[in-house]
Amino acid sequence: MNRDVCVEYLKYLAFTDEQIEEFMPKFEYAIPVLGLTEQDLRFSMDEWLPQNFDMQYEGVKKLMGATLRETVDIAYTTEYKKQGVKIVYGILPAIQTNYTAIKEAGGDGVFVSFADHWLLCGLQYLFHKVDPCLEKAEEEGMTYGCRHCALNKTRIGGYRKGMMAAPDVIWAWGFNCDEGPKTDEYINMLYGEGEWPHVISRLPHDTHWGEKDDEMVDRIEFLAKELKDGQREIEEIIGIEVKPEHMQRAVANCQRRAFKAGSLVQLVCKSNPQVLGANALTMFCNIFALPMNAGLEYFEDAVDTMLREGRKAMKEGVGVIEKDAPKLGCYFVPYAVPWIDRIFRDNGVAMTFSTVLTPNKKMMQAPSFEEPFMATAEQWLRMPIGQNMRYEIDSMIDKAKSNNVDGMVMGFFDFDRWLGAHQKMCAKIIEKETGIPHFYMESDFWEDRDYSPQALKTRIESICQVIKMRLEQ
Amino acid sequence: MQNILKELEAGSLDRPKRLKAAKKEGKKIIEYIGNFVPEEMIYAAGAEPYLMCRGGEPEPPDAVLEYMLRFMNPYARSLAGYHMLGLDPVTPVADLIVAQQLDCHIGRISEVMEYMELPIYKVGVPPDWKKDYTFDYYHKALLKLKDKLEKETGNEITEDKLLEEVKASNAINERLRKIDALRENTECPIGGTDFIKLNHYSFFNDTEYMVEALDKLIEKLETEEPKFAKGTPRILFAGHIVAVGDYVVPRLIEENGGFIAADFLDEGIRWYNWDVPVEGDIIKNIAETKFLVKTPVTLFQPAWRERVDYVMKLVEEKKIDAVVWYQLAFDEIYDMECTILAKNLGEAGIPFLKLESSYEYSREAMGPLRTRIESFIEAVKEAK
Numbered sequence: 081m082n083r084d085v086c087v088e089y090l091k092y093l094a095f096t097d098e099q100i101e102e103f104m105p106k107f108e109y110a111i112p113v114l115g116l117t118e119q120d121l122r123f124s125m126d127e128w129l130p131q132n133f134d135m136q137y138e139g140v141k142k143l144m145g146a147t148l149r150e151t152v153d154i155a156y157t158t159e160y161k162k163q164g165v166k167i168v169y170g171i172l173p174a175i176q177t178n179y180t181a182i183k184e185a186g187g188d189g190v191f192v193s194f195a196d197h198w199l200l201c202g203l204q205y206l207f208h209k210v211d212p213c214l215e216k217a218e219e220e221g222m223t224y225g226c227r228h229c230a231l232n233k234t235r236i237g238g239y240r241k242g243m244m245a246a247p248d249v250i251w252a253w254g255f256n257c258d259e260g261p262k263t264d265e266y267i268n269m270l271y272g273e274g275e276w277p278h279v280i281s282r283l284p285h286d287t288h289w290g291e292k293d294d295e296m297v298d299r300i301e302f303l304a305k306e307l308k309d310g311q312r313e314i315e316e317i318i319g320i321e322v323k324p325e326h327m328q329r330a331v332a333n334c335q336r337r338a339f340k341a342g343s344l345v346q347l348v349c350k351s352n353p354q355v356l357g358a359n360a361l362t363m364f365c366n367i368f369a370l371p372m373n374a375g376l377e378y379f380e381d382a383v384d385t386m387l388r389e390g391r392k393a394m395k396e397g398v399g400v401i402e403k404d405a406p407k408l409g410c411y412f413v414p415y416a417v418p419w420i421d422r423i424f425r426d427n428g429v430a431m432t433f434s435t436v437l438t439p440n441k442k443m444m445q446a447p448s449f450e451e452p453f454m455a456t457a458e459q460w461l462r463m464p465i466g467q468n469m470r471y472e473i474d475s476m477i478d479k480a481k482s483n484n485v486d487g488m489v490m491g492f493f494d495f496d497r498w499l500g501a502h503q504k505m506c507a508k509i510i511e512k513e514t515g516i517p518h519f520y521m522e523s524d525f526w527e528d529r530d531y532s533p534q535a536l537k538t539r540i541e542s543i544c545q546v547i548k549m550r551l552e553q
Numbered sequence: 554m555q556n557i558l559k560e561l562e563a564g565s566l567d568r569p570k571r572l573k574a575a576k577k578e579g580k581k582i583i584e585y586i587g588n589f590v591p592e593e594m595i596y597a598a599g600a601e602p603y604l605m606c607r608g609g610e611p612e613p614p615d616a617v618l619e620y621m622l623r624f625m626n627p628y629a630r631s632l633a634g635y636h637m638l639g640l641d642p643v644t645p646v647a648d649l650i651v652a653q654q655l656d657c658h659i660g661r662i663s664e665v666m667e668y669m670e671l672p673i674y675k676v677g678v679p680p681d682w683k684k685d686y687t688f689d690y691y692h693k694a695l696l697k698l699k700d701k702l703e704k705e706t707g708n709e710i711t712e713d714k715l716l717e718e719v720k721a722s723n724a725i726n727e728r729l730r731k732i733d734a735l736r737e738n739t740e741c742p743i744g745g746t747d748f749i750k751l752n753h754y755s756f757f758n759d760t761e762y763m764v765e766a767l768d769k770l771i772e773k774l775e776t777e778e779p780k781f782a783k784g785t786p787r788i789l790f791a792g793h794i795v796a797v798g799d800y801v802v803p804r805l806i807e808e809n810g811g812f813i814a815a816d817f818l819d820e821g822i823r824w825y826n827w828d829v830p831v832e833g834d835i836i837k838n839i840a841e842t843k844f845l846v847k848t849p850v851t852l853f854q855p856a857w858r859e860r861v862d863y864v865m866k867l868v869e870e871k872k873i874d875a876v877v878w879y880q881l882a883f884d885e886i887y888d889m890e891c892t893i894l895a896k897n898l899g900e901a902g903i904p905f906l907k908l909e910s911s912y913e914y915s916r917e918a919m920g921p922l923r924t925r926i927e928s929f930i931e932a933v934k935e936a937k
Binding site for chain 2: 220221222223226227228254256257258259261262263265266269270273280281282283284285286287288289302305306309468469470493494495497498500501502503504505508509522
């Protein structure tokens with residue numbers, strides 16, 4: 081790999097000279113591990129990123145830089161392991177609190193990340209190149225036809241291709257889907273028992289239509305018990321004690337980041353012309369949701385930079401789409417398939433916030449409990465994805481109204497038997513209750529092998545036409 | 554033997570009519586979904602239970618697509634689909650539908666049913682079963698169910714009544730085990746397809762009648778001519794569920810030279826190998842039997858080590874020649890288990906066939922399905 085291309089790439093992602101020097105050894109190590117080539121770097125900076133993201137912003141460049149840092153760190157886990165660093169992974173839909181508390185406690189002696197998510201993002205978001213990982217998992221038994229989740233396939237394929245080390249322990253919060261936590265058992269059964277140590281925490285979907293999950297004390301207590309028990313197991317396995325002050329600091333940090341994410345969403349939704357595209361906005365919102373080993377401080381710097389740049393652009397009346405363009409909210413903007421947002425914009429319609437990653441009013445409130453596990457459990461249950469469908473719908477209605485959108489797009493989760501299963505129905509109910517038009521698109525959030533731009537373009541065009549016609553009436 | 558089976562089948566088909574009559578007499582009709590909902594508790598509350606478990610037809614799964622993702626398994630989709638098509642005679646008169654909440658498919662379908670204003674009541678089953686507090690969770694869920702049933706019916710579920718129902722259920726299990734034991738000999742008068750149907754009939758016929766019918770059947774089977782010849786390949790039939798009415802695949806196996814000598818299914822079948830103890834706290838006993846004692850269902854975690862070991866044990870004890878894995882389309886966890894089982898059986902040299910169904914049994918689909926089964930059984934025969 082030509083070193084100049086690496087330098088050029090890192091500069092493109094707003095690395096300073098000093099940062100480049102410091103980061104380069106790991107980057108050069110990671111490139112072959114991740115199966116990247118000079119061509120991939122060129123494609124990323126010459127075509128993929130400028131075509132699909134608002135790279136005129138320093139904040140967006142830093143966002144990409146933070147993502148790259150995390151991906152490279154994941155590729156480095158084999159080395160970390162040799163150095164005696166404990167490796168701890170987690171999976172969605174966990175939130176960062178407990179994981180960042182582990183990092184607070186363990187410092188450089190522990191690696192903590194959602195490896196499958198960041199590996200997929202690094203490969204797909206930056207280079208559009210996650211397919212080899214997925215194909216590896218499919219070759220080894222995660223059948224293509226069954227519509228398994230690309231994140232789980234990345235966990236399997238990434239491990240089998242040597243892109244990430246086996247963890248000392250992975251802590252799977254199986255609070256939404258069944259496949260996420262079962263993937264760890266699957267890896268263990270297929271590749272040798274004990275090969276992939278895992279701790280599982282689960283929560284049954286047994287609240288009734290409209291019950292308030294985050295106000296049911298026995299539910300919060302059960303979840304807190306799962307989290308406390310899970311964390312105890314993790315501590316035993318890695319030999320690092322997480323003290324209450326680590327948890328308290330993690331909860332406070334998470335609150336602060338949630339506030340920043342909320343501010344950015346508000347800024348973007350209020351701006352006219354809209355100052356930032358939805359695929360970057362949604363990725364920014366991961367700041368309060370996902371733990372990172374190396375990228376989190378850079379991620380926060382990216383959000384701060386973007387907030388400054390966004391406010392400036394708003395003041396100057398500069399945007400990424402023409403003034404008064406119709407705005408669409410989305411269940412979850414598919415940031416790993418960023419061309420979807422681009423096609424909407426090419427058709428004069430802007431996607432904006434994601435209901436899943438936009439903090440609701442309750443999420444921005446202080447926890448009702450002082451005990452950190454109860455506070456975290458409550459925090460998780462305040463997220464719409466932690467709730468029964470009717471309660472989630474109430475939150476979605478609130479967001480759709482307060483963000484003043486002209487329509488909502490649902491879908492992109494056809495692989496998910498929990499988060500994808502109900503979206504058609506949510507769309508019907510919310511449209512009926514609010515009059516805000518809802519559109520459903522069957523597609524995949526993480527990858528685009530099944531749904532090409534050609535396949536989705538017609539659907540997007542027709543959605544945009546309908547929205548415009550309604551506004552003209 | 555055929556007469557008894559026909560009578561039991563007629564009794565099952567007639568069940569909705571009997572339920573409607575019972576309802577007129579003031580009895581409550583309580584449907585339930587999944588084996589973690591104890592039928593015995595519903596009987597003990599003086600209500601009439603009805604297992605929701607129909608399948609094998611393509612239209613009902615499609616009926617829910619207006620509301621639901623298409624990549625959900627067809628059994629779950631059928632639960633709401635039959636009702637939406639007006640083909641479910643019981644749901645419109647049900648006073649309560651108790652649904653186990655263990656997996657996403659049933660979870661989301663339960664919400665479709667709630668949206669349709671059906672009286673859904675949920676029983677949570679945490680999959681991480683090896684923790685004290687998750688057992689407590691399920692145990693408490695059953696205690697809450699007891700309260701709900703008592704409130705719904707106005708009848709107290711006494712220890713005595715519950716004990717009586719548990720004993721009756723154990724009595725059916727015991728008789729099914731006797732019939733199952735006959736399958737140890739290949740020259741057996743009853744096949745696996747009929748055995749699965751017997752399990753289904755046991756959900757829809759009154760328990761007392763069922764016990765009597767099974768006794769008669771056992772007596773008949775002792776003198777009945779064998780249905781299968783010596784040397785017929787002995788098949789272990791495993792997977793998620795054979796829904797009521799979804800008999801095509803097991804039937805084709807036995808019509809094409811195989812003998813289903815053992816089964817390993819999570820749903821749509823009684824857990825007949827696991828009786829509930831009758832001493833002590835009965836609700837706790839039910840919870841322990843279903844949650845802790847029985848071989849874990851695939852959704853439980855961990856489950857697969859124990860399940861593979863159980864399959865291997867069945868292979869050895871039941872002298873199994875081959876395993877047929879019957880999977881529903883888009884049933885993602887069973888699909889993963891299939892890979893694991895195939896690997897383990899492959900290493901042990903046991904022939905393995907995966908069959909998948911979306912409840913689409915058109916003429917075009919049946920041809921290749923029959924051919925696959927025929928050639929697999931031929932290959933197993935040759936290897937014997």
